[in-house]
Amino acid sequence: MKKILRWLGIGFGSLIGLLIVALAVLYGMGQARLNKKYDVPVTMVSIPTDAESLAEGKRIFQYRGCEACHGEDLQGLVYLDNPAIGQVITPNLTSGKGGKGNQLTDEDLIRAIKHGIREDGTPLLFMPSTEFYFLSDKDLGNVLAYIKSMPPVDNEIAPSKLSTAGFIVMNVAKTISFLPAELIPHDQTPPPAPEPGVTAEYGAYLSQSCMVCHGPTYSGGKITGFPDEWPAAPNLTSGLGSRLPGWGEDGFITIMRTGENHGRKINPSYMPWTSYRHMSDDELKAVYTYLMSLPPKAFGNR
Ligand code: HEC
Numbered sequence: 001m002k003k004i005l006r007w008l009g010i011g012f013g014s015l016i017g018l019l020i021v022a023l024a025v026l027y028g029m030g031q032a033r034l035n036k037k038y039d040v041p042v043t044m045v046s047i048p049t050d051a052e053s054l055a056e057g058k059r060i061f062q063y064r065g066c067e068a069c070h071g072e073d074l075q076g077l078v079y080l081d082n083p084a085i086g087q088v089i090t091p092n093l094t095s096g097k098g099g100k101g102n103q104l105t106d107e108d109l110i111r112a113i114k115h116g117i118r119e120d121g122t123p124l125l126f127m128p129s130t131e132f133y134f135l136s137d138k139d140l141g142n143v144l145a146y147i148k149s150m151p152p153v154d155n156e157i158a159p160s161k162l163s164t165a166g167f168i169v170m171n172v173a174k175t176i177s178f179l180p181a182e183l184i185p186h187d188q189t190p191p192p193a194p195e196p197g198v199t200a201e202y203g204a205y206l207s208q209s210c211m212v213c214h215g216p217t218y219s220g221g222k223i224t225g226f227p228d229e230w231p232a233a234p235n236l237t238s239g240l241g242s243r244l245p246g247w248g249e250d251g252f253i254t255i256m257r258t259g260e261n262h263g264r265k266i267n268p269s270y271m272p273w274t275s276y277r278h279m280s281d282d283e284l285k286a287v288y289t290y291l292m293s294l295p296p297k298a299f300g301n302r
């Protein structure tokens with residue numbers, strides 16, 4: 001009996017030993033991914049200064065979701081604070097106290113936005129550049145103009161920091177992309193952006209961000225990697241169980257503008273209509289045209 005217990009003890013001990021080794025390896029892998037240096041040459045764009053382009057830059061900053069994560073005054077905010085991941089904080093992008101406005105060159109800004117890479121070459125946490133890699137030179141130029149035009153805000157804010165668990169979780173939770181830079185083909189030129197217009201192509205250009213929640217085929221379903229209490233994302237194709245064809249273009253635009261669907265309020269912390277409401281009528285029509293052109297899928301067929 002004693003012998004069996006001793007063997008069990010040794011077995012258990014080695015199991016814990018193995019587990020500690022495995023966690024240490026995962027932690028090290030996380031560190032290596034975070035400290036990896038990317039050498040990405042950037043293509044410069046022209047940066048306008050006229051009022052119309054600045055206003056356009058602001059609107060793009062809003063409907064692409066930048067404002068929701070970076071703050072209305074670009075002052076930076078705590079984007080995520082979770083012991084299992086750590087603290088992810090958007091930097092102060094102005095030239096005020098604690099701001100990076102004077103530090104970041106135009107090249108640094110482009111590298112951050114299109115490639116998800118920090119000025120020292122390391123990857124940014126959770127900055128969704130996979131969506132912005134496709135930005136047209138014109139849209140990018142307007143956004144840069146807007147960022148650079150913002151008045152200084154004093155906000156001394158700590159840099160992002162993963163928790164010890166975060167370094168491990170990032171290697172285990174495959175459905176959460178901690179470092180979007182890892183998913184971007186940095187050495188390839190992105191396809192040319194489509195001309196603005198009420199077309200499915202331009203709608204696709206504007207709908208990059210919807211896929212995060214509505215799925216790569218836009219058919220909705222439970223959102224992987226998000227908290228359990230989140231509602232499922234509805235089907236945005238015209239397939240089985242979709243409400244999209246019934247709304248029609250006008251109904252769709254109303255939902256995206258007001259966040260209200262026949263009296264039901266949609267919570268903007270789940271569905272960020274407060275960003276998308278800044279799209280013009282033609283842009284929302286393009287999005288609708290694109291969604292209606294997608295292969296119909298049944299709900300949740302991600
Ligand atoms: C989902 C939230 C989110 C959205 C949307 C987003 N960002 Fe970020 N962004 C972040 C986070 C988080 C960081 C900081 C990451 C870190 O500290 O590692 C960041 C960092 C940056 C940086 C700083 C780079 C540096 O060197 O410090 C710039 C510039 C930036 N974002 C611009 C933009 C622009 C422009 C847009 C819209 C086109 C945008 N972001 C959209 C979350 C977001």
Ligand code: HEC
Pocket residue numbers: 206207209210211212213214230231232233234236243252255256261265266267270271272276287
């Ligand atoms: C961060 C996640 C997220 C993103 C990004 C997102 N959605 Fe949603 N969306 C949701 C969730 C979750 C719901 C369901 C909300 C609810 O039921 O209260 C929803 C609901 C909707 C609805 C209302 C459907 C209904 O039946 O009432 C429409 C329309 C919609 N989304 C379109 C879009 C479009 C178009 C985009 C991109 C331009 C987009 N969403 C981006 C999460 C998201």
